[in-house]
Amino acid sequence: xxxxxxxxxxxxxxxxxxxxxxxxxxxxxxxxxxxxxxxxxxxxxxxxxxxxxxxxxxxxxxxxxxxxxxxxxxxxxxxxxxxxxxxxxxxxxxxxxxxxxxxxxxxxxxxxxxxxxxxxxxxxxxxxxxxxxxxxxxxxxxxxxxxxxxxxxxxxxxxxxxxxxxxxxxxxxxxxxxxxxxxxxxxxxxxxxxxxxxxxxxxxxxxxxxxxxxxxxxxxxxxxxxxxxxxxxxxxxxxxxxxxxxxxxxxxxxxxxxxxxxxxxxxxxxxxxxxxxxxxxxxxxxxxxxxxxxxxxxxxxxx
Amino acid sequence: xxxxxxxxxxxxxxxxxxxxxxxxxxxxxxxxxxxxxxxxxxxxxxxxxxxxxxxxxxxxxxxxxxxxxxxxxxxxxxxxxxxxxxxxxxxxxxxxxxxxxxxxxxxxxxxxxxxxxxxxxxxxxxxxxxxxxxxxxxxxxxxxxxxxxxxxxxxxxxxxxxxxxxxxxxxxxxxxxxxxxxxxxxxxxxxxxxxxxxxxxxxxxxxxxxxxxxxxxxxxxxxxxxxxxxxxxxxxxxxxxxxxxxxxxxxxxxxxxxxxxxxxxxxxxxxxxxxxxxxxxxxxxxxxxxx
Numbered sequence: 068x069x070x071x072x073x074x075x076x077x078x079x080x081x082x083x084x085x086x087x088x089x090x091x092x093x094x095x096x097x098x099x100x101x102x103x104x105x106x107x108x109x110x111x112x113x114x115x116x117x118x119x120x121x122x123x124x125x126x127x128x129x130x131x132x133x134x135x136x137x138x139x140x141x142x143x144x145x146x147x148x149x150x151x152x153x154x155x156x157x158x159x160x161x162x163x164x165x166x167x168x169x170x171x172x173x174x175x176x177x178x179x180x181x182x183x184x185x186x187x188x189x190x191x192x193x194x195x196x197x198x199x200x201x202x203x204x205x206x207x208x209x210x211x212x213x214x215x216x217x218x219x220x221x222x223x224x225x226x227x228x229x230x231x232x233x234x235x236x237x238x239x240x241x242x243x244x245x246x247x248x249x250x251x252x253x254x255x256x257x258x259x260x261x262x263x264x265x266x267x268x269x270x271x272x273x274x275x276x277x278x279x280x281x282x283x284x285x286x287x288x289x290x291x292x293x294x295x296x297x298x299x300x301x302x303x304x305x306x307x308x309x310x311x312x313x314x315x316x317x318x319x320x321x322x323x324x325x326x327x328x329x330x331x332x333x334x335x336x337x338x339x340x341x342x343x344x345x346x347x348x349x350x351x352x353x354x355x356x357x358x359x360x361x362x363x364x365x366x367x368x369x370x
Numbered sequence: 371x372x373x374x375x376x377x378x379x380x381x382x383x384x385x386x387x388x389x390x391x392x393x394x395x396x397x398x399x400x401x402x403x404x405x406x407x408x409x410x411x412x413x414x415x416x417x418x419x420x421x422x423x424x425x426x427x428x429x430x431x432x433x434x435x436x437x438x439x440x441x442x443x444x445x446x447x448x449x450x451x452x453x454x455x456x457x458x459x460x461x462x463x464x465x466x467x468x469x470x471x472x473x474x475x476x477x478x479x480x481x482x483x484x485x486x487x488x489x490x491x492x493x494x495x496x497x498x499x500x501x502x503x504x505x506x507x508x509x510x511x512x513x514x515x516x517x518x519x520x521x522x523x524x525x526x527x528x529x530x531x532x533x534x535x536x537x538x539x540x541x542x543x544x545x546x547x548x549x550x551x552x553x554x555x556x557x558x559x560x561x562x563x564x565x566x567x568x569x570x571x572x573x574x575x576x577x578x579x580x581x582x583x584x585x586x587x588x589x590x591x592x593x594x595x596x597x598x599x600x601x602x603x604x605x606x607x608x609x610x611x612x613x614x615x616x617x618x619x620x621x622x623x624x625x626x627x628x629x630x631x632x633x634x635x636x637x638x639x640x641x642x643x644x645x646x647x648x649x650x651x652x653x654x655x656x657x658x659x660x661x
Contacts, residue, residue: 076475082550083474086464090519091480093461096504097497097515098487104496114499166388169381179389183396184647188639190579192597193632196604197399200406206625208402211417244396271377297489305582309605323494330495331586343493351489 108341121337128341137325142300145321149302152235153295159239160246161288165280167247168254169272180251183244195309198237199224225314234310234319249291253284289361293368297354300346322346407431407633411626430630440631442592443599450595451577454514458573461518463566466527467554471540484521498586508589516583523572530565531558564649571646575639600635604628 077084103118108128110121132138163183170176189197201208202223210220223229257280265275304323311319322342330339362368406414410425418424434440468474469481492500506512535558543553559566581597588594603624 073475076473080471080474080550083468083471086468086551086554087480089461090465090484090524093515093519094484094487097518098491101492101497101500102490104492104499107496107499114502162388163392166385166392169385170389171382175386175389179393181644181647182393182400184643185400185640186396188575188579188643189636190581190597190600192579192581192600192604193635196600196628196632197403199605200628201399201402206415208417215417240395240399243392272381273377309601326494327586331498336495336499340493340495343495347490347493354489 105340105344107337108344110337112337112340114336124337128338129345131338132342132345137320140317141320141322141325144318145300145302145323148231148234148307148321149299151231152238152302153292153299155235156239156242156246157288157292157295159243161250161284163243163247164250164254164284165276167251168280169276180244180247183247185244186241187245189241191306191309194237194241195306198233198310202233225312227315227318230310230315230318234307238306249287250284253287254280257283285365289365293354293357293361296357297350299353300349403629403632407629415625430626430628431634433627434630434634437603437627439599439603440596440634443594443596444634446593447578447596450510450513451574454518454577455570455573457514457518458520459566459569462520462524462573463527463569464554465519466524467531467558468550469524469528470531470535471550472537484519484524487521494586501587507587508593509587510593512587513583513593513595514577516587517576520573520576523569527565527569530562534565535561567646568649571643574642578639596635600631603631 106118107121109123109125110118111124112118112121167176167179170179186194200206202210204210204220204222204224207223209223214220223233261279262275265279270278301323302321304321304327307319307321308324308327311324323346326339326343326346329335329342358368402419405421405423406419407430408426408428409419409423410427410429413419413424469477469484471477474480491497501507501512506515539557540553543557548556579597581595581601584595584598585601588598
């Protein structure tokens with residue numbers, strides 16, 4: 068059958084295009100058009116002169132960033148926090164999902180699920196406020212407990228060495244239940260007959276987890292890992308910024324907070340754009356590398 | 371055979387303990403906030419509050435009711451959330467549906483157009499400069515428009531329609547002469563209540579909890595959403611600043627009110643989510659996984 072002319076096919080689907088149009092134009096205006104601002108990374112950008120009137124400085128901002136001391140704190144901090152978060156936060160949702168999958172009591176399972184989801188819905192402002200209330204030196208719960216056991220009060224919140232642990236494990240607390248949802252539904256999709264016949268053959272639960280459940284969620288786990296690897300250089304701004312104080316800054320200043328302060332705090336637009344662009348490029352490279360490795364090893368790939 | 375069954379029993383016991391551990395770890399901090407909100411501040415700071423409230427009082431809540439900033443922030447956030455969520459749904463769901471229609475010319479190209487935004491973009495500063503050129507700085511429009519289309523959610527919608535709405539149904543309706551928009555509103559949407567519920571929750575919670583956009587773009591305090599008000603209230607007494615500058619009296623007041631404020635800010639979200647959570651696993655996420 069010959070395909071109809073394109074103009075006719077387009078006209079026939081005009082309603083579908085109307086449905087897509089709002090999203091299309093939103094993405095165009097809020098996402099694609101701002102990309103032209105990356106020109107600022109190579110300019111001594113002045114808002115009143117615009118991107119096409121400001122002086123061209125080439126790679127000067129990038130060179131400056133690589134030469135500052137900030138580079139040697141901000142980049143390692145970012146990588147450290149996101150890798151730590153990835154390693155700590157990746158396996159636990161899988162463990163929780165596996166665990167719930169073998170809870171015979173449906174009621175108890177639902178209860179655990181509902182309670183572990185709840186922290187996900189707490190705003191970061193509230194979350195950080197809770198962290199301060201739990202770990203504060205004068206009134207914090209943890210220090211109250213320490214004192215009750217005759218241990219001294221500790222300055223948890225201003226200790227740069229503790230910052231990564233506090234940041235990552237509170238994140239795990241907030242995210243583990245929510246993160247388990249996709250795995251729970253993947254496990255629910257496993258054919259029950261597989262389990263049934265394995266049980267008849269005398270396989271224990273642990274053997275079934277290893278040989279049935281684990282292979283079933285592996286592709287999903289790999290996909291999640293690849294997606295996360297694409298963000299290695301962009302650890303979330305929101306929570307870190309709220310947790311920063313002048314004494315933990317040596318561990319808590321990351322690329323996103325640095326860009327925010329340089330760009331919107333000190334109006335070094337060109338410089339901040341350059342730092343942001345550098346991050347985005349590294350993220351993209353990481354994504355491609357991890358995706359390639361994963362395709363070779365497990366044939367799971369994003370594209 | 372016998373041995374395995376015994377092993378399974380041991381496993382199940384450990385498994386229950388593990389689940390109990392997850393449950394308590396998630397539950398206790400939330401519980402602690404609740405009991406602190408109804409306890410006397412001085413009982414909290416002296417470490418008497420631990421498993422049940424001590425010196426029960428509603429002073430924290432009473433004090434909170436006198437802070438006008440909170441209530442105005444609350445009202446503004448409700449408006450931003452309502453308008454923002456409607457825009458989200460209107461922009462994301464019809465587009466997600468249209469992209470499942472296989473006869474649509476340029477379907478693949480449009481898909482790539484949306485997907486690419488997950489990997490490339492201008493970043494904070496270019497976006498800010500462009501927004502300020504559009505007059506979005508200190509403009510409430512930015513609060514309801516920022517993130518109007520969430521590509522990740524759009525993928526979830528797409529997969530949901532793909533797996534839950536039979537193509538034959540749509541084709542039959544087309545043969546009967548139904549227009550695409552009519553088919554969408556009268557056939558597809560009624561089949562997609564679970565998706566609508568979950569998307570509404572995702573978007574609404576996102577608006578309710580966000581502070582970053584407001585912090586970057588909003589200059590005047592009179593337009594601040596609740597979260598920014600909370601930030602100035604809850605986090606000014608931060609880490610090393612604790613106890614500095616304020617008298618002990620004000621400290622204790624703030625300390626007592628804090629927990630009540632945390633509860634008030636989180637209750638709307640925690641109240642709607644049990645109604646919607648039943649759709650999570652079965653209705654929506656199964657599709658997302660297969661996609």
